[in-house]
Amino acid sequence: MQVSPIRRQTRLREEAIVLDGARDVFRSICDWVSGRVGGLGRKAGDAAANGTARTLSALAGAKGTFIALGVLGASGYLLHAYPPLVTVGRGEGGVRVNRLTGGVSEWRDGSVFVMPGLHDMHLYSLRDRIYQPEPIRRADGAAPLQSVEGLSLGIDLSVRYALDATRLAAVSKNLPDDIGREIVEPAVQGVIYKIFARYTVREIFSVKRVEIQQAIEAELKSKLAQDGIVLRTVHVGKVDLPADYRRGMEGLLAEELATQKMRYTLELKDKRVQAIALDGEAEKVRREKAAEASAREQIIAAKAQEEAMKHVLPFKRRQIEQRRLEAEAAKTARIKGAEGGAEARRIEAGGEAEARQKLADAEAYRLDRVGRVNAEQMEREGALISRHPLLIQKTLADKLSDKVQVIIAPPPADGGFIASNLIGSPKRAGAAAADGQAAEGR
Structure with missing residues (x-):
């Protein structure tokens, strides 16, 4: 919890005033003691000079010095027995009350100045605490709980709580020394006996446990909040039943378990039958859907084929026309090729005949020429032989x-x-x- 700046300044001002007053008192006491000791020394000198008559008067004056020393000793003892600084540990909250002004200030970790007789300092633990009522833990205990049937039962109950740090200063004047015994325990007992008396043992033992826990927590939280206590959680643990009721409950539970088992078995078989029927229905629907899908696929394929034929037939016609034109072109090309080949063969035959004619003429000319040459040679030889x-x-x-x-x-x-x-x-x-x-x- 943070202290406001105005309260902090007021607190510091009060501490400064108290410290200044204590310092002035201590300084005046020291001055008085030193003066008395100096006067005692002077009186002792006078007594030595004047004689024994003055000694008695000096001893009478030293009586005040001894009183001052006694006051100083008592002050030291009081400071030792009641130190002016009080330490606030971790997880604690301190509340300092000014007896003169009635002002209240809160403190957290650290040291706090406390003037004896002026301030009262109270330390409170802010940590979580757990309260577990022992008398209600067993059905045969000192103070068991009562159900709506009037049966005794024990509950393992745990209440976790802590002081509200935000309201510590406001409720510190009314908080007792033992918060758990004087506030929490009566509040818990006043709530749990009333709430558990609304339910049967069977409900407490089985189905209403969470509801009971929430009801206790809701009612107890508002009651403890009035005293500055924050309820953390309420836990309902083990339920201790009476012996006779426990045996009857065990038999009843066994019968109920058998009944539930039979009911669950019948429900399981019924669900299996329903599952088989649903599987058959699903298979039927699946087949119908598959048939419909197949029919739709065929229709779509037929439509697609029909749509495709609209484009394929003109394409086929163009292909046929193209092939006819290609055949005519090939026929014309073959005719032209045949005519060209025949013309070429005719030209080749004419050329070959002409060449053969020329070869024959050349051969005839050669033979004629050779015959003439041979005849002339024979004539020359005959003439030569005739002469010789x-x-x-x-x-x-x-x-x-x-x-x-x-x-x-x-x-x-x-x-x-x-x-x-x-x-x-x-x-x-x-x-x-x-x-x-x-x-x-x-």
């Missing part, structure tokens, strides 16, 4: 092998050349030549 008949014999002899040394042949009748039968006689040759010339002349 022995050339025949010489040529024959040249033609024979050089190994032939003897030739046996019958001599001619006219005494001519021995080989005249082979090559003819000169006379016959001359006569034949004359006959040839005569034939040419005719």
